[in-house]
Amino acid sequence: xxxxxxxxxxxxxxxxxxxxxxxxxxxxxxxxxxxxxxxxxxxxxxxxxxxxxxxxxxxxxxxxxxxxxxxxxxxxxxxxxxxxxxxxxxxxxxxxxxxxxxxxxxxxxxxxxxxxxxxxxxxxxxxxxxxxxxxxxxxxxxxxxxxxxxxxxxxxxxxxxxxxxxxxxxxxxxxxxxxxxxxxxxxxxxxxxxxxxxxxxxxxxxxxxxxxxxxxxxxxxxxxxxxxxxxxxxxxxxxxxxxxxxxxxxxxxxxxxxxxxxxxxxxxxxxxxxxxxxxxxxxxxxxxxxxxxxxxxxxxxxx
Amino acid sequence: xxxxxxxxxxxxxxxxxxxxxxxxxxxxxxxxxxxxxxxxxxxxxxxxxxxxxxxxxxxxxxxxxxxxxxxxxxxxxxxxxxxxxxxxxxxxxxxxxxxxxxxxxxxxxxxxxxxxxxxxxxxxxxxxxxxxxxxxxxxxxxxxxxxxxxxxxxxxxxxxxxxxxxxxxxxxxxxxxxxxxxxxxxxxxxxxxxxxxxxxxxxxxxxxxxxxxxxxxxxxxxxxxxxxxxxxxxxxxxxxxxxxxxxxxxxxxxxxxxxxxxxxxxxxxxxxxxxxxxxxxxxxxxxxxxxxxxxxxxxxxxxxxxxxxxxxxxxxxxxxxxxxxxxxxxxxxxxxxxxxxxxxxxxxxxxxxxxxxxxxxxxxxxxxxxxxxxxxxxxxxxxxxxxxxxxxxxxxxxxxxxxxxxxxxxxxxxxxxxxxxxxxxxxxxxxxxxxxxxxxxxxxxxxxxxxxxxxxxxxxxxxxxxxxxxxxxxxxxxxxxxxxxxxxxxxxxxxxxxxxxxxxxxxxxxxxxxxxxxxxxxxxxxxxxxxxxxxxxxxxxxxxxxxxxxxxxxxxxxxxxxxxxxxxxxxxxxxxxxxxxxxxx
Numbered sequence: 001x002x003x004x005x006x007x008x009x010x011x012x013x014x015x016x017x018x019x020x021x022x023x024x025x026x027x028x029x030x031x032x033x034x035x036x037x038x039x040x041x042x043x044x045x046x047x048x049x050x051x052x053x054x055x056x057x058x059x060x061x062x063x064x065x066x067x068x069x070x071x072x073x074x075x076x077x078x079x080x081x082x083x084x085x086x087x088x089x090x091x092x093x094x095x096x097x098x099x100x101x102x103x104x105x106x107x108x109x110x111x112x113x114x115x116x117x118x119x120x121x122x123x124x125x126x127x128x129x130x131x132x133x134x135x136x137x138x139x140x141x142x143x144x145x146x147x148x149x150x151x152x153x154x155x156x157x158x159x160x161x162x163x164x165x166x167x168x169x170x171x172x173x174x175x176x177x178x179x180x181x182x183x184x185x186x187x188x189x190x191x192x193x194x195x196x197x198x199x200x201x202x203x204x205x206x207x208x209x210x211x212x213x214x215x216x217x218x219x220x221x222x223x224x225x226x227x228x229x230x231x232x233x234x235x236x237x238x239x240x241x242x243x244x245x246x247x248x249x250x251x252x253x254x255x256x257x258x259x260x261x262x263x264x265x266x267x268x269x270x271x272x273x274x275x276x277x278x279x280x281x282x283x284x285x286x287x288x289x290x291x292x293x294x295x296x297x298x299x300x301x302x303x
Numbered sequence: 304x305x306x307x308x309x310x311x312x313x314x315x316x317x318x319x320x321x322x323x324x325x326x327x328x329x330x331x332x333x334x335x336x337x338x339x340x341x342x343x344x345x346x347x348x349x350x351x352x353x354x355x356x357x358x359x360x361x362x363x364x365x366x367x368x369x370x371x372x373x374x375x376x377x378x379x380x381x382x383x384x385x386x387x388x389x390x391x392x393x394x395x396x397x398x399x400x401x402x403x404x405x406x407x408x409x410x411x412x413x414x415x416x417x418x419x420x421x422x423x424x425x426x427x428x429x430x431x432x433x434x435x436x437x438x439x440x441x442x443x444x445x446x447x448x449x450x451x452x453x454x455x456x457x458x459x460x461x462x463x464x465x466x467x468x469x470x471x472x473x474x475x476x477x478x479x480x481x482x483x484x485x486x487x488x489x490x491x492x493x494x495x496x497x498x499x500x501x502x503x504x505x506x507x508x509x510x511x512x513x514x515x516x517x518x519x520x521x522x523x524x525x526x527x528x529x530x531x532x533x534x535x536x537x538x539x540x541x542x543x544x545x546x547x548x549x550x551x552x553x554x555x556x557x558x559x560x561x562x563x564x565x566x567x568x569x570x571x572x573x574x575x576x577x578x579x580x581x582x583x584x585x586x587x588x589x590x591x592x593x594x595x596x597x598x599x600x601x602x603x604x605x606x607x608x609x610x611x612x613x614x615x616x617x618x619x620x621x622x623x624x625x626x627x628x629x630x631x632x633x634x635x636x637x638x639x640x641x642x643x644x645x646x647x648x649x650x651x652x653x654x655x656x657x658x659x660x661x662x663x664x665x666x667x668x669x670x671x672x673x674x675x676x677x678x679x680x681x682x683x684x685x686x687x688x689x690x691x692x693x694x695x696x697x698x699x700x701x702x703x704x705x706x707x708x709x710x711x712x713x714x715x716x717x718x719x720x721x722x723x724x725x726x727x728x729x730x731x732x733x734x735x736x737x738x739x740x741x742x743x744x745x746x747x748x749x750x751x752x753x754x755x756x757x758x759x760x761x762x763x764x765x766x767x768x769x770x771x772x773x774x775x776x777x778x779x780x781x782x783x784x785x786x787x788x789x790x791x792x793x794x795x796x797x798x799x800x801x802x803x804x805x806x807x808x809x810x811x812x813x814x815x816x817x818x819x820x821x822x823x824x825x826x827x828x829x830x831x832x833x834x835x836x837x838x839x840x841x842x843x844x845x846x847x848x849x850x851x852x853x854x855x856x857x858x859x860x861x862x863x864x865x866x867x868x869x870x871x872x873x874x875x876x877x878x879x880x881x882x883x884x885x886x887x888x
Contacts, residue, residue, distance in 0.1 A: 083770060099333060099335070099336050102333060102336065129738065130735075130736075130737050130738070130771050130772060130773065131772065131773065133773070134765070134773035134774055134775045134776045135772065135773065135774050135775065136774065136775040136776075136810075136811055137775070137776065152330045152331070153330070153331055153332060153333075153336075154331055154333065154336050155330075155331060155336070155340055156336075156339065156340070156343070157336075167767075167772055168767055168769055168770055168772065169767075169769065170752075170767050170772070170774055172774065199468065199471040199472065202468075202501070202502050202503065203468065205501075206503060206531075208468075208531065219471070219472045222471045222472060223471075224463055224466075224471055224502050225463055229463075230463050230498070232463075232496075232498045232499070234498070234499060236810065237810055237811075238807075238809035238810040239752075239753075239765070239774045239775060239809060239810075240752075240809060241751065241752045
């Protein structure tokens with residue numbers, strides 16, 4: 001909770017930890033006051049719905065944008081109530097000379113096309129029976145189709161892919177590479193829900209390098225698994241409940257590679273709405289040097 | 304995108320000369336991409352043209368026509384190693400793999416000594432190794448033998464699972480091929496595909512733990528080839544070949560009579576007590592205030608002292624009792640095949656009230672919110688008021704209801720024998736329904752996130768409790784009526800293929816499976832570090848629940864179909880040998 005005040009007041013960590021300043025005439029906010037501030041920031045409706053926003057930038061050092069992004073928010077209208085529906089994808093194409101933008105574009109188009117074809121009858125017609133396939137099977141098939149599309153359209157190229165399908169309160173994620181999805185809670189906790197398929201992360205997991213060494217590792221951007229590469233692709237696919245209250249954030253390494261968790265939380269908490277929060281995040285990444293393309297999506301389930 | 308054709312060379316019309324024609328279809332719409340692909344293809348052709356070795360296919364020609372490029376190569380009668388691994392049902396003999404390994408070292412040595420520059424194969428894996436009619440190996444697919452560029456994302460080349468760590472950094476040395484050869488041998492000897500495992504995790508899967516028939520010496524060679532640091536591996540393919548031939552000499556034409564690692568003193572376990580009924584026990588016991596309650600096919604419900612198994616009372620019904628009793632407010636609730644729900648005093652076994660349905664009751668009662676919920680073979684889910692013993696409502700289903708209702712968030716969830724699955728609110732109105740392909744006898748376990756149950760359609764389902772959408776499906780080997788059990792982020796369930804499965808709840812990935820000798824209709828339970836589950840083979844199994852490793856098993860004289868109960872470090876389980884056993888957990 002201590003951290004939370006720091007973000008609220010915008011104070012640096014060092015100032016609050018010195019005991020001398022504790023004698024100042026300030027009282028900590030009560031739990032209710034904090035709740036009031038939090039709830040003031042967030043719109044509330046009695047029906048559950050998704051809201052989302054996104055931001056992109058080519059960054060300060062690249063000439064070409066090889067990231068691709070899709071954010072789609074809708075409601076599935078049914079006889080037994082309306083169900084929030086969303087599809088959010090970030091893909092980061094690899095290497096300039098190998099047509100990364102072709103790969104990331106193909107990935108987004110194919111995955112979104114496949115998933116939406118599956119949900120088309122439920123979004124635009126009344127279908128009473130539940131779907132035969134599971135969310136995870138649909139995402140798995142969508143990724144396999146994208147893999148084939150990339151090998152057809154730009155053989156040899158590759159891309160990361162982090163896609164989140166939201167139906168009701170369930171998020172089903174398909175993930176390959178080193179773009180990331182996070183849960184960010186209003187109390188300042190930042191929980192990465194994906195695992196990077198990068199060499200540096202794997203070495204860290206194996207204990208060959210420490211997390212500190214990982215930050216400055218020379219081959220930080222080498223992936224061992226990417227969409228379009230290899231014959232067998234084994235994406236990470238899993239289902240989680242939507243954080244309530246909280247945010248789902250998906251971003252490319254152009255964002256998470258330069259911002260700390262505190263930067264992320266500050267950018268979001270200082271913004272009056274999701275649009276500004278995305279703008280803040282992109283600006284912060286550019287201020288930190290903007291070494292790579294930046295893509296970010298923020299999603300909230302409210303009500 | 305490419306295919307390989309078997310073709311006949313018509314330059315030699317009088318003899319049948321077969322060649323392999325490797326076709327590459329260039330589907331890329333972007334002209335720059337297309338050009339790169341053609342260049343790669345021609346590089347492979349040029350490289351092959353400079354090589355002469357019995358384990359490398361000869362190249363006869365290459366050409367490009369519109370969007371297709373072709374290589375004409377020596378035809379190899381044979382199969383690739385991956386196909387051989389997959390087609391064999393058991394482990395490949397060590398000697399067989401050893402012979403291949405020696406030949407692979409030979410051809411790697413030839414490539415590494417190539418002048419002016421050494422050639423690094425970079426893509427050693429079973430599917431790139433052909434075994435010809437003579438049993439000799441041929442290395443195929445030189446497609447990715449190209450120079451690396453480091454630093455930029457996109458330098459990832461090689462096959463995940465077989466490539467050494469430094470290859471991802473863009474370093475290509477002979478040592479990388481030695482690692483990949485080690486990975487290939489590991490795959491061939493263990494049948495575990497490294498592409499399906501985390502990268503660089505071979506040390507977590509020691510050869511001899513998976514295949515006890517492998518010699519210590521062979522394991523040592525493979526381990527050395529798979530060393531994380533290139534400096535710790537064999538210095539050259541020649542060195543590795545030497546080590547392999549030493550192994551061959553030592554182990555000779557060895558025939559391993561591997562000691563069968565039997566389960567730990569299965570016979571050594573003595574029950575604390577046992578109690579014999581007059582017919583089979585197929586149900587599950589429950590404990591309340593020191594008394595254990597269990598139904599039997601001799602039509603009775605028994606009240607026994609949980610500490611020593613002493614008989615306290617029995618209550619006779621007019622049908623077999625397979626349901627798990629529920630205890631609430633000093634009363635025991637249970638259904639019987641005599642079509643009635645019986646409510647008796649937990650202390651004395653005297654009847655309080657009974658409730659009639661129009662069919663045998665095989666679904667266990669669930670008590671919540673002042674009501675008892677259960678299904679019946681009369682095709683209804685019944686909700687009965689605990690105080691009055693009267694029906695609050697009943698909900699008609701498509702078939703017999705034998706699974707136990709699960710109650711959460713003001714909804715009652717139950718499957719039925721038609722494969723339909725219902726979520727009914729407390730007024731008895733349908734909220735949503737789901738349909739499995741075959742009957743759902745298994746009962747539901749649920750969390751905030753999902754409902755889990757198995758079906759006779761050989762699937763373990765995870766549904767969204769709020770709307771019935773399917774989150775994931777996990778394919779079991781056969782039909783299942785076993786009720787799953789959840790611990791941490793794992794879910795456990797038995798199936799009639801004889802396996803007990805452990806599956807990750809978020810990703811539906813299998814963590815382990817354990818084979819019993821017969822169907823597993825019993826439902827697993829987890830207590831402390833152990834999982835307990837019965838099997839129709841008559842054994843109660845105690846497994847380490849994280850790994851699925853056997854701790855002990857206890858044999859009874861008949862099939863175990865009920866769920867064990869673990870309470871206060873004691874496991875209670877009934878068997879169709881008419882007995883209920885109490886064992887130390």
